[in-house]
Amino acid sequence: MTARQQTAPVPRVGIYNRCSTEEEAQKNALAIQAEESREIAVRKKWFIAAQYIESESGTTVRNRTEYQRLLEDMEKDLFDIVMIKSIDRLMRSAKDWYLFLNRLTENGKQLYIYIDDKFYTPDDSLISGIKAILAEEFSRELSKKIKNSHGRRQELHKQKKPAGLNITRPMFGWDKIAKDVYELNESEAEAYRTAFDMARTGKGFYTIANEMYDRGVRGKNGDRISNVQWRKMIYSPRAHGTMVIHTREYDFDTKRFVRLPPEEWIYVENALPPIVSEEYQAEVLEAIADRRIDCKFGEYTRDMSKVGMYDLSGKLICAECRAVYYRTTFRSGKRRLAEWKCSTALKKGRKSSSGAGCDNINLIETEISKLIETACRTQYESLFGAQQSIIDEALAAVKKAIRDDSTEKELIRLRKEYDKLARKKRVLFDKLMNETIRDDEFTQYNAELDHQMEPVSAEIRSLEAKSSAYTDYEERLTAIKESLNNGGIVEMAKTKELIMKIDKIIVYPDRKIEIIFNREKLLGLLKIYDSTIMDGELDEKFFRISTEYVHTNLYAERRKEINGKILKLFRANPHMQEKELPELLGVSMSYISTSIRELRESGQLQYQRDGRTHTGIWSVHDP
Numbered sequence: 001m002t003a004r005q006q007t008a009p010v011p012r013v014g015i016y017n018r019c020s021t022e023e024e025a026q027k028n029a030l031a032i033q034a035e036e037s038r039e040i041a042v043r044k045k046w047f048i049a050a051q052y053i054e055s056e057s058g059t060t061v062r063n064r065t066e067y068q069r070l071l072e073d074m075e076k077d078l079f080d081i082v083m084i085k086s087i088d089r090l091m092r093s094a095k096d097w098y099l100f101l102n103r104l105t106e107n108g109k110q111l112y113i114y115i116d117d118k119f120y121t122p123d124d125s126l127i128s129g130i131k132a133i134l135a136e137e138f139s140r141e142l143s144k145k146i147k148n149s150h151g152r153r154q155e156l157h158k159q160k161k162p163a164g165l166n167i168t169r170p171m172f173g174w175d176k177i178a179k180d181v182y183e184l185n186e187s188e189a190e191a192y193r194t195a196f197d198m199a200r201t202g203k204g205f206y207t208i209a210n211e212m213y214d215r216g217v218r219g220k221n222g223d224r225i226s227n228v229q230w231r232k233m234i235y236s237p238r239a240h241g242t243m244v245i246h247t248r249e250y251d252f253d254t255k256r257f258v259r260l261p262p263e264e265w266i267y268v269e270n271a272l273p274p275i276v277s278e279e280y281q282a283e284v285l286e287a288i289a290d291r292r293i294d295c296k297f298g299e300y301t302r303d304m305s306k307v308g309m310y311d312l313s314g315k316l317i318c319a320e321c322r323a324v325y326y327r328t329t330f331r332s333g334k335r336r337l338a339e340w341k342c343s344t345a346l347k348k349g350r351k352s353s354s355g356a357g358c359d360n361i362n363l364i365e366t367e368i369s370k371l372i373e374t375a376c377r378t379q380y381e382s383l384f385g386a387q388q389s390i391i392d393e394a395l396a397a398v399k400k401a402i403r404d405d406s407t408e409k410e411l412i413r414l415r416k417e418y419d420k421l422a423r424k425k426r427v428l429f430d431k432l433m434n435e436t437i438r439d440d441e442f443t444q445y446n447a448e449l450d451h452q453m454e455p456v457s458a459e460i461r462s463l464e465a466k467s468s469a470y471t472d473y474e475e476r477l478t479a480i481k482e483s484l485n486n487g488g489i490v491e492m493a494k495t496k497e498l499i500m501k502i503d504k505i506i507v508y509p510d511r512k513i514e515i516i517f518n519r520e521k522l523l524g525l526l527k528i529y530d531s532t533i534m535d536g537e538l539d540e541k542f543f544r545i546s547t548e549y550v551h552t553n554l555y556a557e558r559r560k561e562i563n564g565k566i567l568k569l570f571r572a573n574p575h576m577q578e579k580e581l582p583e584l585l586g587v588s589m590s591y592i593s594t595s596i597r598e599l600r601e602s603g604q605l606q607y608q609r610d611g612r613t614h615t616g617i618w619s620v621h622d623p
Helices: 024-043 065-075 094-106 122-158 186-200 205-214 227-235 278-290 343-348 365-379 387-402 405-433 439-487 489-500 519-529 554-572 578-585 589-601
Strands: 012-018 047-054 081-084 110-113 174-178 181-184 243-245 248-251 256-259 266-268 316-318 325-332 335-342 502-507 512-517 544-548 605-609 616-620
Touching (some): 024 081, 065 589, 181 186, 186 205, 205 227, 316 325, 325 343, 335 343, 335 365, 365 489, 365 512, 405 439, 489 519, 512 519, 554 589, 589 605
Parallel strands (some): 012 047, 012 081, 081 110, 316 502
Antiparallel strands (some): 174 181, 243 266, 248 256, 325 335, 502 512, 512 544, 605 616
């Protein structure tokens, strides 16, 4: 047996580190734990294949991204050993502990607990299960202690006795200088007050966020402060020094945080130095409330001085409860999509569950915009049929603006003049050769002609450069024309213009959509493109469009898109391995596995193994 065969492979280890809270002391402890575990792995001469550092608290494994990554890498056979400090660092749920052990066993991995300096074995299952139960019970007790502490703090404040308030997260406007001690950060506090002044004078939160960013105002982490954050900051009682705590509790049975009713919240007055007075904050919030529009279906009018920031703001009306729709966003894969929902449903929930809400349908913004464009294209053909003439007229105006016809005429004149002088030089040279003139006469006349030709030549070069630039403009305008024709830019502009002429869009639960235009505004737009339209010949039906909203399954769309990309990659490189796809397509390995299974079942993809080897090629078949 050779020395190479006798050498055992170096064990690969995946290290998992976690602390239970976000307090600064625990963050330091997490860094120490991470370094300590690496030192132990090096000392044992293990290869560190990966390290998973859970920097945020998470009671349920679903919310712990690094733990989920650990499980995924375990399935990929990235390591042989999982190293943890102790059982409670991994989890505090007996059920989750046993599920983890099951995954560990199925994948043939070992678990090393370095605080005990031992590997987990099946004989340890009973004691480790008990430890997990105790860890879970410890979390319950800790939650009770926190709740009792909040109650005691509330009683002390009622009795006008000071009580410490430890806020774990940084707050814009204040700096923590000692335990339970906070002071104003003057530069941040001044920006905070400026935001209040801007809100009082009528500026919206998007405007505030943009202007503050332009002024160089940044959050505690150095990032932009969003409009949502500014809104929360201006509405928060913290601005006048009052902290609101105990707004939610963790339910260990359902493994979820439960929001408590406002009557159970704890208000800690004078917990922080105030940035603005309570009276001024109330004045600003009242000014914001006065600017709200009560958009009811029966008495709805569109005030153009109070238009929302989105094209559809204030236009989508629920046929069920007569409330307006609000715009929300959600993430679908890597995309963030806009969705419009009935404001009653957002405020009170679904009627089927709460009894006081609304069950009307939601609308994807891109889908409702396409629906409006398609419906208008059918009903107002004269507007959309004028696309090519609009493009041609616009580009003709641009050409006229940049073109100078006098340049070409001047260039022709100068070239003629230059040719005339050049002919004189040739005649002069012929006379010299025929000895008609002396050498000194030739030199004198030739120099005079050169002197006359030099400025003419310089002017010709200048005008030719201008002519060349115009040729470049022509080429660029041709490219612009092609882009306008193919890119749908004109279509989008027309759709946007049509939306501005809509009074309201009534949304029905059966997916019926009724679009009602403003008569005068729509006629003014249509007459620009079709002068034959006569106002008196049109009835009210002309200004109303009824259509049906068709919902697209976004998840199915994304799956179809990814499947298409997989087929394209395999068609280009049949030898590509499945494990290369997640990085190329930006999705997980499990997502790729599901897509490949679907493609193979549908007959679009087939894997042909090369004999008894582990290699092979992919073959793609059209459906």
